[in-house]
């Protein structure tokens with residue numbers, strides 16, 4: 001039997017990796033070769049064993065939640081004599097920089113769109129809602145990138161509100177190459193079945209802003225929230241490793257904002273990455289991101305090599 005943890009308000013059922021893997025038998029759809037190829041394309045270091053053991057049962061759980069929500073919505077609308085709402089089921093994926101939010105979100109997108117009840121699954125990352133680079137510079141926020149104040153929260157909230165009410169909505173697109181929002185480029189979202197919203201601060205709520213008690217937050221529009229967790233030592237290691245890979249890859253592009261880092265030796269690059277972690281991403285994790293963890297409906301805790309060791313499910 002899974003263990004229970006937390007107080008009454010935060011009660012989670014805790015599953016070890018092997019207990020969770022035992023739920024795999026309940027997943028009726030095996031992965032086809034084409035789907036396996038697509039998953040390999042997301043990230044070549046993802047282990048397919050991890051996909052089958054952890055993410056397939058998770059997609060089954062989410063499928064059941066979406067189904068229940070759609071059905072409950074239908075009942076209520078029928079009872080009230082209204083047309084069923086057009087808005088999608090919204091899943092948020094939160095966690096530190098480099099924990100693997102975007103990889104997790106992309107795996108879930110690929111797995112969830114296999115279900116006939118919700119074939120259209122869109123994925124939006126909140127980095128597009130960071131203020132443009134020139135505004136961040138003007139507001140002296142360059143060293144606070146990823147902190148709540150570096151996002152245009154009003155724009156993000158308006159986006160989520162429109163999506164939830166079934167309207168067409170546009171998300172700005174961020175480029176890690178130029179380290180900036182791409183001028184004029186947007187991702188158009190029109191009534192998907194599911195929207196996955198991935199970002200550092202998607203679990204922030206009015207608790208964090210007592211003076212804004214009356215204002216809605218992105219988290220108010222989310223149906224199911226996931227927090228991807230790992231010890232900070234691992235997070236820093238994954239951040240540094242990714243930075244070193246970028247030094248050998250995208251930083252070499254003359255258009256890269258970090259092109260000057262391509263000239264660094266490996267040990268200089270490692271020092272630079274550690275400094276960015278220690279000055280920006282580490283403090284943001286401790287001050288703003290980690291404190292939101294226990295608000296999530298599901299916490300995925302990773303160990304070495306991104307292996308999920310424990311799953312905590314609310315309820």
Ligand SMILES: Nc1ncnc2c1ncn2[C@@H]1O[C@H](COP(=O)(O)OP(=O)(O)O)[C@@H](O)[C@H]1O
Pocket residue numbers: 043045046047050095096097098099100101102103104238241242305306
């Ligand atoms: N499940 C996984 N298996 C192996 N490597 C992973 C996995 N998830 C993420 N990574 C690696 O960890 C780093 C951070 O992942 P990413 O998804 O970019 O994180 P985030 O979006 O949280 O910043 C990347 O180098 C990525 O390749």
Ligand SMILES: CC(C)(COP(=O)(O)O)[C@@H](O)C(=O)NCCC(=O)O
Pocket residue numbers: 097125126127128145146147198199200201276280281
């Ligand atoms: C773009 C990010 C703020 C993440 O944004 P998110 O998609 O979580 O909204 C982050 O990856 C980032 O660039 N942080 C700034 C410090 C750094 O260069 O790592």
